[in-house]
Amino acid sequence: METQKPWLQHYPEDLPHHLSFENKPLQQYLKEAASEFPSKSAINFLGKEITFSELYTQSLKLASYLQSIGVQKGDRVSIMLPNCPQAVIAYYGVLFSGGIVVQTNPLYMERELEYQLKDSGSEYILTLDLLYPRVSKMKALTGLKHVIVTSIKDYLPFPKNVLYPFVQKKQNQLVVKVEHGGDNHLFKEILKRAQPEVKEVEVNTKEDIALLQYTGGTTGFPKGVMLTHENLVANTTMCSAWMYKSKRGEEVVLGIIPFFHVYGMTTVMNLSVMQGFKMILLPKFDATDTLKAIQKHKPTLFPGAPTIYIALLNHPDLKDYDLSSIDACLSGSAPLPVEVQERFERETGGRLVEGYGLSETSPVTHSNFLWGERRKGSVGVPWPNTESVIFSMENGGIASTNELGEIAIRGPQVMKGYWNKQDETNAVLKDGWLLTGDIGYMDEDGYFYIADRKKDLIIAGGFNIYPREIEEILYENEKVKEVVVAGIPDPYRGETVKAYIVLRDGQTATEEEMNEFTRKHLAAYKVPRIYEFREELPKTAVGKILRRALVDEEKEKLKNAN
Template identity: 35%
Template sequence: MTTYTERPWLSLYREGTPADITPEHRTMLDLFAATLARSPDAVAIRYFDGVLSFADLDTRSDALAVALAERGFAAGDRLAIYTQNNPAFVIGLLAAWKAGGCAVAINPMNKARELTYLLADSGATALLCLEELYTAVARDVLAAGEVRVSTVVTCSPLDEQTRDDERLFAGATRGGAEGGALDLEQVFAEYAGRRPDPASPQGEDVAILTYTSGTTGVPKGAMNTHANLAFNAQTYRDWMGLGADDAVLGVAPLFHITGLVGHVGIALLAGCPLVLAHRFEANVVMDAIREHRPTFTVGSITVFIALSGLAGVTKEDWSSFRMLYSGGAPIAPAVTDGFEAKTGLYIHNIYGLTETNSPSHAVPLGVKAPVDPASGALSVGVPVFNTVVRILDEDGKEAPVGEIGEIVTSGPQVVPGYWQKPEATEQSLPGGELRTGDVGFMDEQGWFYLVDRKKDMINAAGYKVWPREVEDVLYGHPAVREAAVVGVPDEYRGESVKAFVSLKPGEHVTEEDLIDYARSQMAAYKYPRSIEFLDELPKTTTGKILRRELRASVT
């Protein structure tokens, strides 16, 4: 019998790809230093019409590290970064490491209650944030006195560029420092040429705290170590063959693990440009693609749907890309087929969690993922280098090949635990192996398939219905742009299947038509009993459709 520890998926690797890799760098600081020594004048960031070299990143992060240290930031301290996809985010990361500490990634959509919790839980003593977020949110949080932050540095989204694109920055001005905060541009000027005392982080030291969404409780800070990040940055580079001649389009939020590793980590390791555009606005991003000609990106499938659906977009607009990967949410086969028809590009699946520092699985470059004939699910790929993934049944025993169970992952990318939460660590990471909470299976060849989240399973009259399967069927309808399926209370069945759907521009279909379409393709207990049409489905900043919000709207 095939066992998971035998890694049957290795036969699916590209020819010449090793089963295991040896990390070239112990820490992210070592990784950056090697690239800086090799290519100091190479372009590190393109931000509208602004260009920063690796030498620029070095001098700017030196200046910020010195400014932080002078204000008491010491080894082991935490710098919270509360910005959009701006150059300041990358500079802040490097500065935190150079000052001997770690960073705390904060979603720029977070409001006062959420920010207070994250700052308090992490114990951050310094904060780097956008001026507008300081004025609207952070200033009042700090004034309340419930957090330890003593140093604030503010920045403007207009920094490091001169174009001031009206589609993003209409009415925006550089406000400068206020209320005791430092201005980042002034820090660069005042501390120009100064270098911090050398920092020597170890691989096991925390490089950044990334907080889980908190859908099943309070958010937990995953302790992403230097070794975790350095390993998976190299995984991306080696799996996809990325190098200095490539350019990475930063469509995922940098505060999210995909942006941290799949954008920042790759660029710092490969020594290639990272293209940033403040936040995702489809027309702005498409213009950045046309101008800067990136060769690689990884993002949510909703990003690719939005970009390919823009008026006037041609295959030529996409011609600079050598490869595309998508993660964060399962992809319906009909969506990848439709995207390829429009753009000429195949979207490779990738899968991972915050706790796996982005990828634990990926489709080998140049290979099309198979579709499971029984469920219609598109494979999320195979485990990457040095990684063992098992499927466990409800009793915690290894499930036979082909049977559904919980996906559990072990490898160099798995975090050691959650910040100051030993009980949660023991529950989710017993023995260092991550219990993902995702349900799936492995086929005989070693391809893995994600069925759904455990908590999203619908119990309809005793039958298990996985929303993912119903969504995949709905995506096959030519009028459907996005679909999400949830369980709603039903006096007879216990739960009933309900779908929320947004339509492609110019398309029209009735609820009855879609229900009939689904009924014709699945068992009677699975098809949706009701469908609600929305202009837009609610999403996270990373593009994941929020089933929990939809569920809450009807329960």
């Protein structure tokens, strides 16, 4: 099927319509960066600097050790770490060894961890000492054989590394001691003992999987998205082309969004390695720490999620920090309210644009132009080499301009399929197109707009209601800090619209006040019937608000009431 690409006429002059991708495995880019920028800092972690040469050598040492304990081509190796140097070393080390990286959320509880280890068939895991008690239980429950343990303090500069255990105790955190021996391995000991000599592993970039990225699991069980070397190289190359004003070897990237999420992995880690950029890593998001890091390290690129930008804008001491180093921010994971975008740009002088993507697409497929035309409320246009269409919900054919339908993607970043789940793969991959499950439309210029997740559509009294539209209105209320709208069970209307609101610090509001505000802007059937004010909203590790969790909560209440 040939598709029209009206968006190409809007591409800035410096942005190529079509890219060619190098046929090489992803880890090759680290080898090249170490050769081109050996003594340049690749990572700053809480004051500790690591050069590209050190990063490469340590990745090879880990790879060599993994091979010595049995890792062979195609073996799955789980990485359960926050953003820290070990997470980067582990990622590239696993790839150099021939293994497949399985990104594992450090916040996973035992049941979630057991499911993922069993589903992926991981026999090896790299994790933090703090998480060891949880992980070690998996040996009896899953096929897990080897646990490699590291500590945050292993990569802290002096004197932070000496003080770290005392800080842990003060915060009542578990201080775990693990000995190097048997099937337990200490990361620090591996780097001391191993040689950076790795048995070369042949890679078919088109077919061989580099990464199993588990989807968030907001619906049903998480699925392992199979991303090949080609998928990841293509999407990182596209990202690089999109940021055409950035200078090779010169940019500084703020790494807050977790690398165990595909968005942080591509737009921070893989992009930085491919382009010789320096990463400023923070193990968790804290608004004050982030503002201090921006002032001190002067990052130029800052990929993030709307909740991160909102938290910074609402910081009481925002005016005390200089954020002017920031040139470009790509926002993902959730819709970016227009008001947040405009205010952030005023504060930094940089550009903040919304993008769109999925774990199944490595992840980015669309974005607004960083240095070019943007459309309010739009997720922008497809990236180079990426095709996108809207399939009509009426007849399944290609929808007409501005007609709502399901967004479909075709391009080199589209996954190979779901791990060991052929039926689920067949359901979303049709004739080379990935059916996203997202509802949206394309305007006459090729700009795409997301109405909502197919599964988040609210059908109340026979009307189709899209939560995002209501959320955008509520974000315009100056008292609102965060909001999510969901359809909750209603015996009369089938579903009814409920808004969950977090107010800005120091603000108060009533249901009546919010109701009056939304009624000014929305048709009566779209106006929320219920408003609930909360201290915080449930979120994933990457800051995406979990609408489904709120819906499930309401269903549980209803069940208990009956």
